[in-house]
Each structure stands twice: as C-alpha cells, then as structure tokens.
Amino acid sequence: xxxxxxxxxxxxxxxxxxxxxxxxxxxxxxxxxxxxxxxxxxxxxxxxxxxxxxxxxxxxxxxxxxxxxxxxxxxxxxxxxxxxxxxxxxxxxxxxxxxxxxxxxxxxxxxxxxxxx
Amino acid sequence: xxxxxxxxxxxxxxxxxxxxxxxxxxxxxxxxxxxxxxxxxxxxxxxxxxxxxxxxxxxxxxxxxxxxxxxxxxxxxxxxxxxxxxxxxxxxxxxxxxxxxxxxxxxxxxxxxxxx
Numbered sequence: 606x607x608x609x610x611x612x613x614x615x616x617x618x619x620x621x622x623x624x625x626x627x628x629x630x631x632x633x634x635x636x637x638x639x640x641x642x643x644x645x646x647x648x649x650x651x652x653x654x655x656x657x658x659x660x661x662x663x664x665x666x667x668x669x670x671x672x673x674x675x676x677x678x679x680x681x682x683x684x685x686x687x688x689x690x691x692x693x694x695x696x697x698x699x700x701x702x703x704x705x706x707x708x709x710x711x712x713x714x715x716x717x718x719x720x721x722x
Numbered sequence: 723x724x725x726x727x728x729x730x731x732x733x734x735x736x737x738x739x740x741x742x743x744x745x746x747x748x749x750x751x752x753x754x755x756x757x758x759x760x761x762x763x764x765x766x767x768x769x770x771x772x773x774x775x776x777x778x779x780x781x782x783x784x785x786x787x788x789x790x791x792x793x794x795x796x797x798x799x800x801x802x803x804x805x806x807x808x809x810x811x812x813x814x815x816x817x818x819x820x821x822x823x824x825x826x827x828x829x830x831x832x833x834x835x836x837x838x
Contacts, residue, residue: 611765639826648812648830649766698765700826709754709773709816711826713766 607633609701611714618689618721625685626717628699634679635701639711640672643696655682679704689721724749724815728829736837741785741800743832745813748794755796756814756826757787766812772796774818783807808836 608631618624628638636657641649653663653674661674671693673685682701686693698716702709729744747753754773758766770781777789787798796813813829 609765648828651825651827654825696763700766709771709818711756712768713758715765716763718763 607631607701607703607710607712609699609712609714611697611699611717613717614715615718616720618719620690620721621688623685623687624689624719625683626697626699626719628682628684628701628714630680630701630703630712633701634704635682636679636704637702638676638682639700639702640674640682640684641698641700643698643716645696649698652684686719689719691721694719694721724753724817724827726813726815726827726829728811728813728832730832731830732833732835734835734837735803737805738802741798741803741807741834743798743811743813743834745787745796745798745829746794747796747813747815749815749817752818754816754818755787755789756816757781757785757796757798758812758814759783760810760812760831762809769798769811803834803836805836805838808834810834 610629612627638655640652643649652667653661655661655674655676657676663669676682700711700713725748727746756771757769760766770779772789780786785800810831812831814826
C-alpha cells in the first residue's frame with residue numbers, strides 16, 4: 606500500500622527554538638496533506654489542511670503563525686513549530702490523500718514525537 | 723458537520739473471542755466511514771473503509787464492519803481475537819462527494835486488550 610513517511614520520528618528541542626517536521630508521500634502524489642496533533646491516550650486533533658501550492662487551512666484555535674505549514678510539492682509537506690514551548694510537546698501525525706483515487710483514500714505517517722525542554 | 727462516537731474507551735476480550743468495537747456517527751450529508759488501528763508510538767493504519775458501495779466491508783487482519791444507515795452505526799468486528807490485535811482503534815467519518823471530502827473527524831478511540 607501507499608506509504609507516508611515522517612521525519613524525524615523523535616525530536617527534542619529547547620524552549621524558544623523552532624523545529625521542522627517533514628511529511629513525505631513516498632509512492633504517490635498528494636495534493637492534500639493533513640497535520641494532526643495527538644496527546645497521550647487521546648484522539649487525533651486536526652490542526653490544518655495543507656494544499657500543494659497554496660496556503661494551509663487552519664482549524665479553529667490553531668495558531669497559524671506558530672505552526673507554519675508549507676506544501677511545496679506533491680510529495681512533501683512540512684510543519685514548523687516556531688518558538689516552541691513545553692506545552693507544544695506532543696505527537697504530531699501527518700496524513701496524505703492519494704491524488705486521483707476515489708473514496709477519500711488517506712494514508713498516515715508514523716508520527717513524530719516532539720519534546721520541548 | 724460530522725461527528726463520531728465510540729462507545730467504550732477500553733474493551734477487553736479473551737484470545738479467540740469475538741471482537742466488537744462500536745462506532746456511531748452523525749452526518750448531515752452522506753458519509754464515508756473508516757476504521758484505523760494505532761499501535762503504540764506509531765501512526766495510523768487503515769483497516770477498512772465504507773464509501774457507499776457494499777454495506778458490509780471487509781478489511782485487513784480479518785476485520786470487517788457493517789454500515790447501518792438506520793442505526794447510524796459502523797461497528798467493527800472480528801470473529802476471533804489474536805494477541806496481536808491489541809491496539810488503539812479509531813473510527814472516523816468524512817463527508818462524501820463534497821469539496822471537504824478529505825477532512826476526517828475521529829472518535830475518541832477504543833483500546834482493545836486481548837488476554838490469554
């Protein structure tokens with residue numbers, strides 16, 4: 606099946622710094638990618654929808670200036686957490702919708718653990 | 723708008739027993755429905771999906787789910803649980819055939835425990 610890869614899988618950064626997480630669709634093209642945040646033992650919360658070549662659409666309550674999303678190609682979207690704080694520590698998961706396939710086929714990455722110290 | 727309710731945050735079954743994970747949805751438009759599985763510290767893997775074709779959907783690892791419009795349900799079942807089925811299961815819904823078809827709304831998840 607289709608593969609979505611996230612990098613890094615784990616990252617630790619100091620408070621106040623920025624960190625970038627990459628999401629790649631390895632064997633398909635994705636015009637739309639999604640970024641989720643998941644707290645321990647909780648469900649996934651959609652943060653934003655990333656569309657190739659255009660600005661991301663953020664969910665209510667998500668700070669777009671803090672969580673910068675770039676979808677520069679059909680296989681890559683990046684999430685940059687700017688001026689990170691300990692409360693930003695979380696599991697971030699991306700997903701990608703396979704272009705040209707009906708039925709809303711969406712594949713998820715392995716997730717990235719962010720720890721802000 | 724869509725929403726999903728998963729009844730039971732924890733379900734425990736014996737190995738070899740029937741697995742039943744409940745999911746009810748709410749949608750103002752025809753829905754697509756999905757079940758995903760998440761193993762510890764990993765992303766989500768698609769188990770199966772309903773996209774307005776057959777109401778009984780068969781997925782990977784022996785799982786299946788039946789879409790029942792009259793009950794607004796999409797319960798996940800497996801005839802015989804295996805130890806490797808222990809994981810977190812998420813039901814999700816999206817709108818079908820609209821510009822926002824891709825946006826998934828997830829339930830709160832059900833943790834399946836399989837005991838010997």
